[in-house]
Amino acid sequence: MDAYTLATRNTVEIVTEDELRAVLAKPEKSVYTGYEPSGEIHLGHLVTINKLMDLRDAGFKVKVLLADLHAFLNKKGTMERVAELADYNRRCFEAVGLKGKNVEFVLGTDVQLNKDYQINTLRLAQQITLNRATRSMDEVGRNMDAPHVSQMVYPIMQMVDIHTLGVDLALGGIDQRKIHMLAREYLPTIGAKAPLCMHTPIINGLNGKKMSSSEGNYISVADTEEDIRKKMKKAFCPPEIEENPILQVLKYHVFPRLDTVTLKRPEKFGGDMEFTSYEECEKLYGEGKIHPADLKASCTEGIVEVLAPARDYLGL
Structure with a gap:
């Protein structure tokens, strides 16, 4: 696979392809x-993690920001608790394969508390309206019906992160798009370059609804x-292709990591594929030539195999 195909597979938007x-x-x-440090790294996080591994293999140096200050600003816990989670999440990233000489983990508080960073944050805060900052947080903020001032600082810091880390490309889920577009528009006003941006999809939870820790509809x-x-036995698998969580797991997690995927079934139902x-x-699934139960079984074996090294690494 050539570098461009590897870099762009399983993305929903690149701003812009010529820049890439x-x-x-x-x-x-x-x-x-x-990544805001969180309790568990699950299949939702793995969409961008898999893409970072693609980009690493396409020749990029990967920088992972363990955004402890962002998590604190977004009301995800005390600084002490967030610090513990940041270390655990780093181990999870390494466990699924995001490691090597071209992968660097950066703790937010190590780069975000110096004078230059804070001055750049304040310079941008002078230019960006409250309405623009609020809209940029629509998809990522908590309780945005009554946002706090801390949540308005959040997107501006994210813009300064891009400049401070000196990267060419900002990668995120499509929910990060509004913040990235602010960065492209406003970073040049402080003498920084507008970043190339790449966005991945937000996948459904196993029950077909939005993935959420409260729903318990994810695989960690x-x-x-x-x-x-x-969890896979109870997962939703409609006959349709659109919004099918099992097909999403296959597309974004199993096939990128395995050379082949085997679907096992009795000869009377067509035999193995x-x-x-x-x-x-x-x-073939869209044509009705694969039964949903067989698809789920194949997906289950695939994700068990994909995550096996992570369980070994974490000593589980």
Whole structure:
């Protein structure tokens, strides 16, 4: 797979493709994604983590910002608790394969409390209206019906992160788009370059609804094999392709990590099938040639295999 195809697979938007081609041609290039430290790293996080591994393999230096201050501003816990989670999350990222000489983990408080960073944050705060800052947080903020001032600082800090880390590319889920577009518009006003931006989809939880810890509709990298099988057995798998969580797990987690995926079934139902691409699997499922139960079983074996090294790394 060529570098451009590897870099762009399983994305929903690149701003802009011409800029990406120019960056790919550079001998040295870098990308960052920021993560608020959280209790568990699950399949929702793994969409961007898998993309970071693609970009690493396409020649990018990867910088992962463990955004402890952002988590604090977004009311995710005390600074002490957030620090504990940041260290645990780093181990989870490494466990799923995001490691190597071209991967660097940066703790937010190590770079966000110096004078230059704070001055740049204040310079941008002078220019961005409260309405723009609020709208940029629509998809990522908590309790945005009555936002706090801290949540308005959040997107401005994220913009300064891009400049401070000196990266060419800002990667995030599509929910980060509004913040990234602010960065493209306003970073040049403080003498910083407008970043190339890449966005990945937000996938459904296993029950077909928005993935949420309160719903328990996710698979964590720390789940045991037994946990995974129980969750997958109850997962929603409609005959339709659109918004199908099982197909999403196959597309964004299983096929990018495995060379082949085997669907096992009795001879009377057509026998085993082997797939080397997601597109082939989706086509046959859409044509009704694969039963939802068989698709779930195949997906279950695939995600168990994909996450097995993570369970070993974490000592689970």
